[in-house]
Amino acid sequence: MPERYFITAIHTDSGKTLVSTIFAQALHADYWKPIQAGYPRDTDTVMPFLQNKKSRTHKEAYLLQAPMSPHAAARLEHVEIHPATILMPETDNTLIVEGAGGILAPISDEYFVIDIAKKFDLEVILVCNIYLGSINHSMLTINELKRRKLKVKGIVFNGPENLETEQFILKHSGYPCLLRIKPEKKITQEIINRYAIELLANLNLPSEKQG
Ligand SMILES: Nc1ncnc2c1ncn2[C@@H]1O[C@H](COP(=O)(O)OP(=O)(O)OP(=O)(O)O)[C@@H](O)[C@H]1O
Numbered sequence: 641m642p643e644r645y646f647i648t649a650i651h652t653d654s655g656k657t658l659v660s661t662i663f664a665q666a667l668h669a670d671y672w673k674p675i676q677a678g679y680p681r682d683t684d685t686v687m688p689f690l691q692n693k694k695s696r697t698h699k700e701a702y703l704l705q706a707p708m709s710p711h712a713a714a715r716l717e718h719v720e721i722h723p724a725t726i727l728m729p730e731t732d733n734t735l736i737v738e739g740a741g742g743i744l745a746p747i748s749d750e751y752f753v754i755d756i757a758k759k760f761d762l763e764v765i766l767v768c769n770i771y772l773g774s775i776n777h778s779m780l781t782i783n784e785l786k787r788r789k790l791k792v793k794g795i796v797f798n799g800p801e802n803l804e805t806e807q808f809i810l811k812h813s814g815y816p817c818l819l820r821i822k823p824e825k826k827i828t829q830e831i832i833n834r835y836a837i838e839l840l841a842n843l844n845l846p847s848e849k850q851g
């Protein structure tokens with residue numbers, strides 16, 4: 641069974657698409673954004689950076705026009721999102737699945753983004769940003785992941801280095817740090833490849849699992 645990861649974060653605009661790109665390029669994995677609200681499509685942002693022979697991207701289950709919470713964007717189009725209607729793309733490759741917003745961003749009146757990870761038994765990768773107040777947002781997210789008994793692979797820190805913040809979150813979550821991403825002037829192929837190499841070293845994968 642190939643590995644399947646769910647990239648989520650403590651907020652929206654946290655760098656999930658960036659982290660998904662780094663993971664997909666590092667692992668030569670496929671990418672899938674099941675629910676997209678607004679443009680540009682995250683898939684179109686990721687695709688040009690997947691410079692390897694194996695990665696491909698998969699079509700969204702729901703592609704909504706408005707850059708809003710998925711439940712609200714869906715309502716505008718008289719669509720109701722239900723996790724049961726979302727089918728896993730057919731692939732034998734490692735799959736990177738990107739959420740929308742944070743774990744409790746609603747996809748309908750009843751369901752949240754994190755229900756997709758639960759439904760497909762995906763291993764969660766949590767992006768924690770670094771800002772004043774991000775310890776609280778990170779711990780709330782981590783507590784909810786634990787309460788819902790999600791499998792968590794680890795944390796990616798995104799933002800200016802703050803070891804005090806990072807160590808607190810790691811100690812209290814018990815999750816490992818998979819990668820640290822600094823604020824970059826521009827996201828280029830070189831930057832994606834550099835973080836992809838760093839990620840592989842941190843994951844310490846045997847070479848046959850590296851795509
Ligand atoms: N470390 C970083 N350095 C420079 N730019 C960054 C960094 N992290 C994120 N960004 C930029 O911030 C913006 C938001 O990031 P991104 O699109 O990855 O967020 P997201 O969590 O995927 O949002 P959404 O919830 O809409 O899917 C993008 O333009 C991205 O390139």
Ligand SMILES: C[C@H](N)[C@H](N)CCCCCC(=O)O
Binds near residue numbers: 678707740
């Ligand atoms: C449109 C935006 N960029 C994201 N894709 C969706 C963010 C949903 C946030 C919902 C919320 O928590 O209020």
Ligand SMILES: [Mg+2]
Binds near residue numbers: 656657682738
């Ligand atoms: Mg995104």
